[in-house]
Amino acid sequence: MKIKRYEGQYVHEVIAHIREELGSDAVVLHTRWRSPSGLKRLLSRPKVEVWAGIRDEGEPAPAANGAGVEPLASRALALKQALEAHANGAGLEPPATNGHGPAVALAEPPATDADPLMDDILDVASDTGELAMALWTDVNASIARLEEKVDELARAREEKAAQAPAPRLRALLDLGVRADVAAEVVAAAEGKSVSEALLDSFQCTGEVELGGGPKVVALVGPSGVGKTTTLAKLAAHFALVQHARVVLCSSDTKRVGTFEQIRAVGDLMQLPTSAIRPPAEASQRIELARRNSDVVLLDTAAAMPGRDPDWSDLVDMLIAVEPDEIHLVVSATLRAADLAHIVDGFRKALPLRGVVVTKLDESVEPGGLVDLAWRHLTPLSYLGVGPNVPGDLETATPDALLARVWSTRLANLLRE
Ligand code: GDP
Secondary structure (H helix, E strand, C coil): CEEEEEEECCHHHHHHHHHHHHCCCCEEEEEEEECCCCCHHHHCCCEEEEEEEECCCCCCCCCCCCCCCCCHHHHHHHHHHHHHHHHHCCCCCCCCCCCCCCCCCCCCCCCCCCCHHHHHHHHHHHHHHHHHHHHHHHHHHHHHHHHHHHHHHHHHHHHHHHHCCCHHHHHHHHCCCCHHHHHHHHHHCCCCCHHHHHHHHCCECCCCCCCCCCEEEEEECCCCCCHHHHHHHHHHHHHHHCCCCEEEEECCCCCCCHHHHHHHHHHHHCCCEEECCCCCCHHHHHHHHHHCCCEEEEECCCCCCCCCCHHHHHHHHHHHHCCCEEEEEEECCCCHHHHHHHHHHHHHHCCCCEEEEECHHHCCCCHHHHHHHHHCCCCEEEEECCCCCCCCEEECCHHHHHHHHHCCCCHHHHHC
16 A cells, blocks of 8 residues: 655645545545744644555455445444454454444455455545545635635725824814815925924914004904904003004994993003094094004904995995004904805905914814914914903914914824
C-alpha cells in the first residue's frame, strides 16, 4: 500500500489533489489542522494535513461485508479491540460482529497476499476520512462565511470613516458655521491653521474715527438686538475716553420709553439729547446737533428691510438725516442663517459702514460670527460682549474675533 502526506488550505482542495494524483480509489487515512506558531499565527491561516493511501496494484480489495455497510462506530470499536488483542499477543480470534459479516480478520497470517486487517483499517479509515471531509467542508464553509462577514464589516467601517467629516470641518460645523462656509474655511486653511485662515480673511472697519468735523453715526437693526445699549456704550467711550463732544439722538419716538432711555443715558453722562421726529424735523434737528458736537449718535426704531411701514419710515428718516455712517446692529445669539439673511437684506438696502455684533457673551457657538466675518458681506465694526455700559464693547479686529472663537469649547481643534 502506498501512503502519502498532502497539505493545503482547504480540505476539499487537498482531497481533489489526492484524487488527481492517486486516483478515485485513494482513501483518506488521517487529517489534522496545523497552525503556524508565534507571530506567524496572526499573518497566515492554518493548513490542513491529509494522509492518504492507495492499494498497490494487484493488492486484493477487501472482502465485501455482504449485508451492507456496518455502522462506522461499531466497526471502529471492533477494529480497536482486534488491534489491542493483536498487540497483547492474545487469541487472534476475529472480533464479534453484528452478523453482517466479519468486521476484522485477525486469524493466522493470511495464506494469500490479502491482508484483511489492513483492508478493514482502510475501510474504516476511508469512512472516517469521508466523515471528516464532510465536517471540514462544513467548517470551511462556516469560516468562509465568517471571513465574508468580517470583510463586510471592515468595508462598512471604512465607508463610514470616509464619510465622516474631518476634525477641522467637524469643529466648524459644531460651532454653528454653515456647511458651505465651513468647507471654504477648511479649503483655505490648507497648509496652515484654521485660525490663520480666519485671521487672513476677517475684515473689520476699525473704530469710528472722529476729528474730521462733526460726524453723524446711525444705528439700525431689528428690535431687541442691543441698538440703544450699543449707543450708550459708544457715547460713554467717545465722551469719557476720547473726550469728544457727543449728542445723543433717537428717531424711535413710537416705542414707549425708548427716548426716555436715551435721555437717562444722556443725563447720566451729562450729554445733550434730541428726539428726531421723521421726516419733517429730522434734517433741521440733526443740523442743530451737528453744530455743537464732534459726533451725533442716532438710535433708530427697529425695522427690517421691506417690512412696511417701519422700513419706509426708517428710510425716509435716513434720507432726511444723511448720516455719515450707518452701522447695522445684530445679535450673535441668532442662528448663522438668520444672521446672514438679515445682514444681506440691510446691506442691499442701505450703505452700511459696518456691522456691530452684540451678545457674544450669551452665544455658546459663535458660528454666526465666523460665518459673517468670512463671507465679507460687510466688515464688522464693534463687538458687544455684555450688557454693561460702557465696559462691554470692543472694537472689532481679526484678533478680537478670533479670541471670541477661541473662547469656545472647540477652540483647540481650530487652533491646529
Ligand atoms: P434695542 O431694542 O435694539 O435697542 O435693544 P436694547 O439696547 O434695548 O437691548 C435689549 C436687551 O439686550 C437689553 O436687556 C440689553 O441689556 C441687552 N443687551 C444689549 N447688548 C448686549 C450684550 O452685548 N450682551 C448682553 N448679554 N446683553 C445685551
